[in-house]
Amino acid sequence: MGRERSSTGTDWEEQVGYSRAIRAGDTVRVAGTIATDDDGEVVAPGDPYEQAKHAFGIVEDALADHDTAIEDVVQTRMYVTDIDDQERVGEAHSEFFGDVRPVATMVEVSGLATPEAVVEVEAVAQVE
Template structure:
């Protein structure tokens, strides 16, 4: 089966050796995605809901690059640094994914790669 990889250009991809998204046949996996800005900082500092929305927008863009879309998403994994703010993140997930309603896991982690990052999202999709 053909393997298609796309990157976002983030320095971490080259340093760690991973792709933003990989499609093999109908299966697409999108790597952990945050609201980090090139050169430092984040979209939505201090706002986990806005960081989740930005991560999901970036996931949508990666899916499009491999011929998929948010409607193809079957599973998401959401990592948060403060589970007490889960409702803000959940609301963003619902706003972006709407009736797609993928299987979703939300877990608290002690930290992400940078202290200003509050949310990281992964997604899996099946096309067709």
């Protein structure tokens, strides 16, 4: 089985030794993604809805690098620093995925890679 990886070119990927996404066979996995801009700055600090939307956009771009689309996503995971934000993050998820409706998990964590980030998302896509 072949394995392709893609990168967004952030310093973190090189420092930590990971890829933004990997396609192995018919599965694409997108690494945990926080809402950052091209300069690595957190987008909408403290705003769970806007951060979730932005992070899902980064996920969508990573999927496209592997000729995969949102419609192929079968699973998402959302990590939030405050479970009281679940409705706002869930709203962003629903708007983004619509009728795709992947299985989804949301858990509260004590912190993310940077204090301004309040949401981190992952995705798994299955393609043929």
